[in-house]
Amino acid sequence: MNRQTQLLQLKKRVDDTTANLQLLVNMLTQKGYKVRPAINGKLALSSAQTAPPDLILLDIIMPNMDGYQVCEHLKADERTRDVPIIFISAINEVLDKVKAFTLGGVDYITKPFQFEEVLVRVETHLTLRNLQKSIKAKNDLLEKTLQQLQDTQKHLIESEKMAALGNLVAGVAHEINTPVGISVTAASTLAEDTKEFYRIYKSNQMKRTDLETFLDTAIESSTMILANLRRAADLIVSFKQVAVDQSKEIRCKQLITPKF
Numbered sequence: 001m002n003r004q005t006q007l008l009q010l011k012k013r014v015d016d017t018t019a020n021l022q023l024l025v026n027m028l029t030q031k032g033y034k035v036r037p038a039i040n041g042k043l044a045l046s047s048a049q050t051a052p053p054d055l056i057l058l059d060i061i062m063p064n065m066d067g068y069q070v071c072e073h074l075k076a077d078e079r080t081r082d083v084p085i086i087f088i089s090a091i092n093e094v095l096d097k098v099k100a101f102t103l104g105g106v107d108y109i110t111k112p113f114q115f116e117e118v119l120v121r122v123e124t125h126l127t128l129r130n131l132q133k134s135i136k137a138k139n140d141l142l143e144k145t146l147q148q149l150q151d152t153q154k155h156l157i158e159s160e161k162m163a164a165l166g167n168l169v170a171g172v173a174h175e176i177n178t179p180v181g182i183s184v185t186a187a188s189t190l191a192e193d194t195k196e197f198y199r200i201y202k203s204n205q206m207k208r209t210d211l212e213t214f215l216d217t218a219i220e221s222s223t224m225i226l227a228n229l230r231r232a233a234d235l236i237v238s239f240k241q242v243a244v245d246q247s248k249e250i251r252c253k254q255l256i257t258p259k260f
Helices: 018-030 041-050 067-076 094-102 115-158 160-202 208-255
Strands: 012-014 056-058 085-089 107-110
Touching: 018 115, 041 056, 041 067, 056 067, 067 085, 067 094, 085 094, 085 115, 094 107, 107 115, 115 160, 115 208, 160 208
Parallel strands: 012 056, 056 085, 085 107
Antiparallel strands: none
């Protein structure tokens, strides 16, 4: 897996223990991540709100503001609410873990930690985060494409003098249905594979081959979705241009109609 092409960058780490913080920063930096450390809760919150990171590693016991408070503020802010938060703490009580997840944490690592474990969880949640972004962007594009089609159809229906475009609308809708249908199928498959991958990860049975297989599937599905959505968008642009051209032609004929 090429780390650069995946564009997975870890931008933030919060910890109250300078030694642990520096150790983790050094290890993650050596793995190619961009890390922004913060020595207390207020600095962490301010840094995250100024430039939202891709992932946050958050301790619970910190000066000024504890990890729970930081998490609450982050989840209440529209700029940072979707940033995944992994708690890392020496606190090992069940109630504390439950509270961390209740406030919006996606994972919980107990100190002393093994760096290999931290790295795998970081990679996993960054992968899931990037997939969520990708799927959201493609869904937004799909919704925009469908909205454009609906607007065009409404315009045609409201214009009696453009009734001749009815067959064209049906034809375009049929043409668009194919790439849209492929996109929906690919997105559904990707969603199911993501759920299964998450189940394997939560059961602590994940192997490197599972991660590689999932990433291969994600890349293939994302490529297929994007290609077909682009095809659908191109069809709509072509359709709208034809509609405009025919509308101009009708108006032109009206203007030159002779009077007897």
